[in-house]
Amino acid sequence: MTNNHDGGVSGPPDGPGMALTGIAVAVLAVSATRSPSTGAMRTRTPWAAMEDYAALIREQTPMRALCVPVTTGDPHVLTERILGLPKGVSAVFVVGMGHRESAAVQREVTERGGPVILTELDVLTAAAAAATITTLRRRSVPPRAGRVVITGASWAPLLAPVLIASGVGDLSSWHERDAEAFPLRRLMEHNDVLIDLAGCAPDGAAPGRTVTVPADGFAYGALVLPGLLAALCGHEVRTLSVEVMSACVRALALITPADQMLPSVDDRLLVSAIARHVSRALGHPVPYRDHHR
DSSP states (O other): OOBOTTSSBOOOTTOTTOOOTTOEEEEEEEOOSBOTTTSSBOSSOHHHHHHHHHHHHHHHSSOEEEEEEESOOOHHHHHHHHHTSOTTEEEEEEESOOHHHHHHHHHHHHHTTOOEEEEHHHHHHHHHHHHHHHHHHHTTOOGGGOEEEEESGGGSTTHHHHHHHTTOOEEEEEOGGGTTTSOHHHHGGGOSEEEESSSOOOTTSSTTOEEOOOSSTHHHHHHHHHHHHHHHTTTTOOOOOHHHHHHHHHHHHHHSOTTOSSOOTTOTTHHHHHHHHHHHHHTOOOSOOOTTO
16 A cells, blocks of 8 residues: 555556546647637647547546547537437536536537536646645645635636635635736735636736646646546536535645645546546545555
């Protein structure tokens, strides 16, 4: 048995508890030249990200990953495309859509009994929340005492609920129209962490305590997706809840070294830690177990 710093016991990703061989995941990407998240130019196109996410799933889990490139962002068309996928597809991961369109697809697919839908925004939200927790920790601020300011909160509607579920005690939203009455730099004199989703924070507003989401979401998404899929697939899970996302946050924060904001994608505990915490949140058997337990 191997005790580790994520608060549990980890084994290799091909441990006997992995009952995922043969399960398929579809990675669906909507062709676009601009990121639907922040409006910034992506450094990796959605179709390129699709290929990279699919390769990541194949490398880090026993699941098969199918690439589904599409050229329309119409939610109804995408819903039909998803419902027409082979019956063995247990989950669909969507890249290249904004939160409104993604939510519409998630809702319609769920109502019609389709596979669970995850989006790149979901995994980015979990990573940003975890980075917030670790930034508070580096400042020796317990989450319940933490004061967090978010710019562009509407981009990630689940971020605030996930932070609250993760124990953050005080959240404020700031918009550029507030700048005259409440300059961001002055506001941050009385707050602990700035989550700058809008990319509007002036230089030096919160040095060393600003969380951003990279234009290339893969860097953050790759931290969350394999372990999350490992826990969700094969259990007839239909929706992604705030509780599941906060379980991802806990896992990421627990294994992040003290001097970092997030763990490395190469951390050997990453996939198993997320899979274990999410499985516990769902009340499912833990998919990753040590050979010697």
